[in-house]
Amino acid sequence: MRIALFSLFTILFMSVTPALSATCGNGPGGYEAWKQSFIANSSSYGLKERVVKKALQGLTYNKKVVRLDRNQKSFKLSFKQFYAKRVNNAMIKRGQKLGKTYARIFNGIERKYGVPAPVILAIWGLETNYGSFSGNMSVLRSLATLAYDCRRSKFFTNELVNALMIVQRRDMTPAEMKGAWAGEIGQTQFLASSYMKYAVDWDRNGKRDLVRSIPDVLASTANYLQKHGWRRGQPWGPGTANYRVLKKWNKASVYVQTISVMAEKIGS
Incomplete structure (x- = not known):
């Protein structure tokens, strides 16, 4: 009888607590x-x-996704190992070229959000090689x-x-x-919750599209950083306020350091 009562209570409890x-x-x-x-x-x-x-x-059910979730090794590398694995001179040069190609968009974004092009380019390049592969x-x-x-x-x-x-x-x-395997969306790999909070329709076509619209991708990335405290006109190296903002993008120290160094090289 105790089991039956417990079962009834469980059913009633579950009916008023949908999330559980x-x-x-x-x-x-x-x-x-x-x-x-x-x-x-x-x-x-x-x-x-x-x-x-x-x-x-x-x-x-996707067994591969669960396996990948249990086996994340990249962030166990040293900064030197991680940077060498993820960044090369060709990426830096391509970032510089894209900075010129989309100069007008980047200028507009910096005026509104205060985030300079090299930082956005570094994130774009590191996340998906400038949209070449977003998953x-x-x-x-x-x-x-x-x-x-x-x-x-x-x-x-x-x-x-x-x-x-x-x-x-x-x-x-x-x-x-x-x-990507963990559900990241688009060319700078927004989680869905970040997409809902920070994605913007920069190209004004009525949709916030972080997969196909480069203007939306770049502006949304800047909006994310700005909303997390980015300080206009200030540096972003280790020890700075903007470096701490980059840590809000990715908690892994090697990743943040890579963004910082890559951005400096793209902007030089």
Whole structure:
């Protein structure tokens, strides 16, 4: 009888706490049930059930994504090793060339946000080699898998909800949402939550498109930094206020140092 009462209480509790109704897992076994529960509770996240159902339809558990999440080795390298692995002279020269190609856009962005072109170019180059490869994995499939996975379920559930908000707002279709394994979107690899907060429609076409619109990509990156405290006209090397802002972009010290050094070289 005690078990039956507990079960009844659990059902009632779950019915008023939608976010807890889907149980995470450490393997594919419970994924489909989790997904159906998530869809059923769409409204609790401010999402339309029909949008979520259509967006997640057919998405299966991705073992590769979970494996990659457990095996992140790049940030264990020293700065010298990381920089040598990720940056070369050709990237610096290409950044300088792109700075000239999009000079008018960069000038407008710096006037509004205070972030100079070399910093944005360094991030753009380091994240996706200036948009050459921003990932070809389904963002929604990756985020649904990681939201279900117990390791960082709360964090990735939030990212999944934000990604679905992007779809619901019609900025992008599910098919257009291709990215890196952890669900990063676009040419400077915004997480979906950052996309919702900081993406801007610089080209004024009615959509905030960080996959195909270079003006939107560059301006959104500057907006992110500005909103996190970027100080206009000040340096960005170690020990500066702007260096601390770069740490908001990526917590890995080798990554931040690489952005800083790369930006100096592009701007020289």
